[in-house]
Amino acid sequence: MKVIRLGSKxxxxxxxxxxxxxxxxxxxxxxxxxxCGVLLLLYWYVFRLNNGMVNGTTFLIAAWSMFLYFAFSVLxxxxxxxxxxxxxxxxxxxxxxxxxxxxxxxxxxWQVGTGLYSFLVISLVGVIALAFIVGIPETMSARIFIPTxxxxxxxxxxxxLFLYTxxxxxxxxxxxxxxxxxxxxxxxxxLGGSYLPVALFxxxxxxxxxxxxxxxxxxxxxxxxxxxxVEWMMKVGIQVFWVVAFLVxxxxxxxxxRKKVSVNGG
Amino acid sequence: xxxxxxxxxxAIKKNIQSSAELRTSFLxxxxxxxxNNTAFIIIWVFFVKSVGVxxxxxxxxxxxxxxxxxxxxxxxxxxxxxxxxxxEYVSSGSFDRxxxxxxxxxxxxxxxxxxxxxxxxxxxxxxxxxxxxxxxHISIVQIILMVFLVVxxxxxxxxxxxxxxxxxxxxxxxxxxxxxxxxxxxTPTLFHGGSFQGATRFIFTFFIxxxxxxxxxxxxVRDVSLEKLVIVSVVAIVWFLLSLKLFTAGVKKYxxxxxxxxxx
Numbered sequence: 001m002k003v004i005r006l007g008s009k010x011x012x013x014x015x016x017x018x019x020x021x022x023x024x025x026x027x028x029x030x031x032x033x034x035x036c037g038v039l040l041l042l043y044w045y046v047f048r049l050n051n052g053m054v055n056g057t058t059f060l061i062a063a064w065s066m067f068l069y070f071a072f073s074v075l076x077x078x079x080x081x082x083x084x085x086x087x088x089x090x091x092x093x094x095x096x097x098x099x100x101x102x103x104x105x106x107x108x109x110w111q112v113g114t115g116l117y118s119f120l121v122i123s124l125v126g127v128i129a130l131a132f133i134v135g136i137p138e139t140m141s142a143r144i145f146i147p148t149x150x151x152x153x154x155x156x157x158x159x160x161l162f163l164y165t166x167x168x169x170x171x172x173x174x175x176x177x178x179x180x181x182x183x184x185x186x187x188x189x190x191l192g193g194s195y196l197p198v199a200l201f202x203x204x205x206x207x208x209x210x211x212x213x214x215x216x217x218x219x220x221x222x223x224x225x226x227x228x229x230v231e232w233m234m235k236v237g238i239q240v241f242w243v244v245a246f247l248v249x250x251x252x253x254x255x256x257x258r259k260k261v262s263v264n265g266g
Numbered sequence: 267x268x269x270x271x272x273x274x275x276x277a278i279k280k281n282i283q284s285s286a287e288l289r290t291s292f293l294x295x296x297x298x299x300x301x302n303n304t305a306f307i308i309i310w311v312f313f314v315k316s317v318g319v320x321x322x323x324x325x326x327x328x329x330x331x332x333x334x335x336x337x338x339x340x341x342x343x344x345x346x347x348x349x350x351x352x353x354e355y356v357s358s359g360s361f362d363r364x365x366x367x368x369x370x371x372x373x374x375x376x377x378x379x380x381x382x383x384x385x386x387x388x389x390x391x392x393x394x395x396x397x398x399x400x401x402x403h404i405s406i407v408q409i410i411l412m413v414f415l416v417v418x419x420x421x422x423x424x425x426x427x428x429x430x431x432x433x434x435x436x437x438x439x440x441x442x443x444x445x446x447x448x449x450x451x452x453t454p455t456l457f458h459g460g461s462f463q464g465a466t467r468f469i470f471t472f473f474i475x476x477x478x479x480x481x482x483x484x485x486x487v488r489d490v491s492l493e494k495l496v497i498v499s500v501v502a503i504v505w506f507l508l509s510l511k512l513f514t515a516g517v518k519k520y521x522x523x524x525x526x527x528x529x530x
Contacts, residue, residue, distance in 0.1 A: 034449050185302075
């Protein structure tokens, strides 16, 4: 109960902050157009050259899949690694560990709150814009689409938070986690279907995208494919498995990391 | 001018020595960035395999594209990394210490920081261009063109960075704005060059010169196109001069927000 109260307080505060400073929303929107907009424009051209079909996938499906990836990335969950590293390098972690709240849950709620407002607004506006411009694929009107989308997004949020928290906690040992972060982040980017939709993956890469935690954190991009109707249970199962696995890894790492902290005071 | 350049070289040398002191971190940054960049090769090579050759762009050209863009990005971010921090310097007030320095303002800011990971970009860029040269059986003329175009592409990257960072003087906390603007320039430099045709090619050559940093140099080397070479060189010079003008105009708008310190 206490954890939920803390979480809702953090999120409320951060959402109010974002509403008060609309410039940040504008910047996020601009960033989304810069990356996703340009990419969709290029894919539209490429699909047109290939008579509207590549690897059995239409532009409509590819466009929605990539949009979902970029909309999810507006949540900025990966930023938690850098925040943890900053806390450790600056020594702020000592102060936060002394507080009567869980450091990890505080950081996670903070990260969700940071991107939530932009995520909701950009997703809503983006969905409407994309529906008008390219249309809505049939797969999105299936009955299971909305409920499974919500489940997959929630599990994706948890998995991303645990995955990037584990990377951030490495700062207790190696201080500069940037190289590890880049490798993990780019693996998520490739297997998540950012610049290349998962439907265009070769067989082996597709399997790796489905079974690895990096690809599983971005299963939201799979929800628009025709195979989703039969594969959603398996994919949700894979996500649940990785969420539990990374929760255990994160807690173990944190327990070890706490022992390394020496508070020098002052 | 010679004095300013020798100061810049001295500052860069000291920056590298300082970064190399933390040897493990230094090496990890270089290796990490090289692996990080490999991701783009994987993505675009699979893209070419899926959609086939578009406007003559093969997987080899993608390697050349990443070679040009990574090398020029790496050179700019290793010798002029400080420019990327202008927004933070302005908002924190530490920009004052550059203003009172007797050295050239832009050189002083540029050499205020060094990014070890940029060395990884340079290594990756050189390897890509080496592989590309091998794959296209490069001739002497193409080698000369390639070297010249690396300079042009670096100039465009530097111009884009300076132009974007000039916006730091227009907003209260411009970090997010400048990051997004630079992203708008950077993202297309890593995209498949063959898919930019018609209006998008025009926009991303003249208004946002992303294609000059990677895609157009590849096409010039591949086709030995002197016409494109002239256009690219002229646009690069114009952008560079324009960015210097924008920066000077921006500095004139600067108002100190110093918090009783000269920052660090």
